[in-house]
Amino acid sequence: MLKYLLIAACVLAALGVAYFRFLDPMLFPNQGRCESLRPGATLSDLTKALGPPRKVTRIKGETWAYFPSHPLAAGPIKAKLREDGNVITLRCYDDKPAAWDIPQG
Numbered sequence: 001m002l003k004y005l006l007i008a009a010c011v012l013a014a015l016g017v018a019y020f021r022f023l024d025p026m027l028f029p030n031q032g033r034c035e036s037l038r039p040g041a042t043l044s045d046l047t048k049a050l051g052p053p054r055k056v057t058r059i060k061g062e063t064w065a066y067f068p069s070h071p072l073a074a075g076p077i078k079a080k081l082r083e084d085g086n087v088i089t090l091r092c093y094d095d096k097p098a099a100w101d102i103p104q105g
Contacts, residue, residue: 030069034077034092039100043085050077 033049043065047053053065054076067077075094079087090099 030067030077031073031092034067034090035099037087037090037099039087039102041087041090043079043081043087046079046087046090053079 030050037045037049043053046065046067050067053067055066057064057066063081063083065079065081067079069075069077073093078089078091078094080089082088087102088104089101092099
């Protein structure tokens with residue numbers, strides 16, 4: 001009997017995560033706003049749409065800005081920036097391909 005209760009609890013937990021992750025975009029509006037941003041956006045555009053970045057890092061000569069996302073999202077919204085503040089790459093989800101990527105060179 002305990003085994004069936006445990007299986008039922010796992011199924012309910014999985015359905016709950018699926019609901020919040022995929023079916024209720026009102027709970028994580030930044031993902032929807034991120035997807036609406038188009039190539040050529042600047043850091044200022046991202047800040048207006050998503051709020052201020054939680055963190056800005058410089059790794060191996062690349063500057064990345066991290067914006068808040070839903071707690072159940074795979075990771076934060078990330079934007080790779082050029083020195084002038086223009087966005088090169090925008091990743092709305094950590095577990096999906098980049099929303100867009102401006103080729104360099």
